Amino acid sequence: MRTLIEPIAVTILGFMYVVPAHAAAMSGKQIYAQGVADKLAPCASCHGARAEGVAPSPRLAGLPAAYVVEQMQAYAKGRRPNAVMQDIAKLMDADQTSMVADYVASAAAPFLPTGKSSADVLAAGARLVAIGKWSAGVPACRDCHGPELRGGGPALPGLAGQPETYLLDQLKAFRSGTRPGGPLGLMARIAAKLDSSELQAAAAYAAALREGQAAEAPRGAKSTWQPHAQDPDRFEPPPESALPTNAEDAKAVLLGEKIFDNTPKYAAQYTGNTLSCRNCHTDRGRNPRSAPLWAAAPQYPMYRSKNRTMNSLEMRIADCFRYSQNGRSPPADSPELLALMTYANWLSTGLPIGIKPKASGYPALGKPAQLPDRRRGAAVYAANCTVCHGATGQGSAFAGAQVIPALWGPQSYNWGAGMHSIDNAAAYIHANMPHGAAGTLSEQQAWDVAAWVNSQPRPQDPRFTESVQKTRELYHKQHAYEYYGETVDGLTLGAPGTLETWSKKNPNPARR
């Protein structure tokens, strides 16, 4: 393919100033292909006839239009230095930029995997892309850029199929500060936590992804790791490669991991929204700051005030399905629940039974200095959360699968979920959000933004009884800050019909 395309690009280049073009009447596609006579070189001359990208110029096909426009503005203003693009960006007016951005966003171009990295480098890259490097607080690339690295929202570009050199150059530029760090400076933060070989590996893997291929980390060769007793406060879960020796046990671990990773796909009959376990329990249930799965397993059965009874680990997991995933409880002997149990216990290998690890749950916050304020929270949200979760809290999806989780609306956790309580959410947010930039919000900001998120419509509490007031009395009065049953912006939260009314006005912008 490469040899076919390059001559075409050269041919177009040859006609660069020859083909007459009337800018005013030109479409985005025409500007892209032909440029503007006497003024603007065709985009295609560097980015390829189909916007497929020609090293070192990036692939433009499929990039979010908003992202492209933003980059052009950054070039024009000099925020993103680039000898060629700065001039071009200045030459284009806003309409032209917008038209070309729309065109490339909709362009379909073949993927042209580049690079010749070794299997080891690709495997290391796959880990970063599919899993991240949580020991350094680096989330998986796919968490924001999507399972196939095809992009995750208006500000989150696709990476798959980009020329390896382009990707590596960008990562280095993020690290050195010669390119702006992206929303919240996230890319600068992330690149700063990785060494050059890691940047190289991530770029190589992303560049090599084929169309329709989901990022996936190899488990690695069979590990020499052996189950051993561990200190609960210095615990490390087993490496992926250290699966149980019994093949059936190992199969259950792998299924559990899949369900954990993509719950709507692998436990479809029990989920009622598009959330996956890993959306809250980051690093596949391993992150000690986000209610690690391994810290839960040794504590059950235990009494929970929520349902005023003893709970086995099964019952606790089933409650996640009922509330957080707004679905229904898998039976205790269902393959799905058994697999999740097995995964949880495998992650916990070596932890002493009956001893609560310090990492259990997430670090609690003290009382807020000021009462949580949803209006202040709205500003925190706009500045820190909208970029990924969207203005209406509905996250984003790619090819029908949720990439960024919904924080409210029909695809989010329901009014019975633990996360709906503002103290839980504030603690979780403070310890974990923004994804990849945890620790940047103050405690007060976390309280306020939790109030904003949890004062929005979401699916009904499955324990709903008689009325929202009665249900609040039965199940919600113990929370210090609680919006269930309150009227906010003209909507009575939790009242029958509220979510539907809201949904009509706020169609999910992210599903595609």
Next chain:
Amino acid sequence: MRTLIEPIAVTILGFMYVVPAHAAAMSGKQIYAQGVADKLAPCASCHGARAEGVAPSPRLAGLPAAYVVEQMQAYAKGRRPNAVMQDIAKLMDADQTSMVADYVASAAAPFLPTGKSSADVLAAGARLVAIGKWSAGVPACRDCHGPELRGGGPALPGLAGQPETYLLDQLKAFRSGTRPGGPLGLMARIAAKLDSSELQAAAAYAAALREGQAAEAPRGAKSTWQPHAQDPDRFEPPPESALPTNAEDAKAVLLGEKIFDNTPKYAAQYTGNTLSCRNCHTDRGRNPRSAPLWAAAPQYPMYRSKNRTMNSLEMRIADCFRYSQNGRSPPADSPELLALMTYANWLSTGLPIGIKPKASGYPALGKPAQLPDRRRGAAVYAANCTVCHGATGQGSAFAGAQVIPALWGPQSYNWGAGMHSIDNAAAYIHANMPHGAAGTLSEQQAWDVAAWVNSQPRPQDPRFTESVQKTRELYHKQHAYEYYGETVDGLTLGAPGTLETWSKKNPNPARR
């Protein structure tokens, strides 16, 4: 009461040779009360008018007639030395002995608790009586002598209400060998493993038991024991006094312990026979030689070839109900199953998850030198097992509750239980039986007696499909030695109707 009885005894004593009596025409009651003129002092003169026992002479009321006859023979032959009783026993003929034995067996007499031991001594005694001293291989007194120490079968006398001095003298005599060690020398073995203060404590507690009072060990003052990580091969479960700090968790542990101890009473709706968990899992699931509960908890979920699926601990416990207890599986969220789960996990406190303790299950045997032979096994059974489990394998009961578990027949484990397989049973028997004398059977004896026990009628395999042959093909063909579906002594084991036919011919002799 004491002051009332002594004068009566003295009065009778005064008439000892005065009241004429015709031995041939006398009833057991008469001989007991009046003696035989010119020949035999009334039993009542020492043992009390109502056979209630007057220190140092034992209570005779309620003792099994067979036991009384055996003791009289032992006195007569000089095997059980006693200055007074040896002469009396020689003076009585077999008919007289038998009549008096029958009379005292049926006599109802008030309990006259004796002794003035301190609360500490009584508590130590209660432990020995209700729990045993398993670290030394000493089972609970109540395991054989019944929950109220009222006796456990024809050879197992009641102890409750005996004069403390009498009981202590007997224990010392068992230890020193001046009284025969009882069936299988069990009492000699047991007394030899206890020190003088323990013998004293056990005697004091048994003597102090009131009528209708079940032996029960106090849990002791709140322990300073704290949950801590433990080596799975040097594991010690928490002491009873170290309950979970959360009151609801502690309640669940206590309920689980109760169910474990008396399953037909505390999990009645799920049991189909009179077995309790502790009948196999001795020392309340703590004994490392009898499939300790604590060694199971850290291993689940795991794959089991029995049902060809992953099993959670709940499912494994539920299978005990379905097979070993011939009942039905408690739902995973039932209080009973949650309590047993909680009890199991509490016993396992400090064990590392996912590591199999060496004590898991029970020590497996090598292949038998000779094929297991049920006929040889019958002889082993008669010599070692009949004394407790009875000739027809149905154990014994007291006040409607099983004291000695049934090994076959309608009250035993069914054809689907793990224990029905001869290799499991042989290993279990070799490691644990006879109760209190484990280690006295050779491996071959264990194999043979397992073949005898497991070639007897028992309840149907709940997986029964179409026919006994089909069911054998589906679920039993993997066992090396298997009687399910075979015709033995004219009965096809496992065939519909076989158990009923057998039961009609062998009514449970032990239920009373």
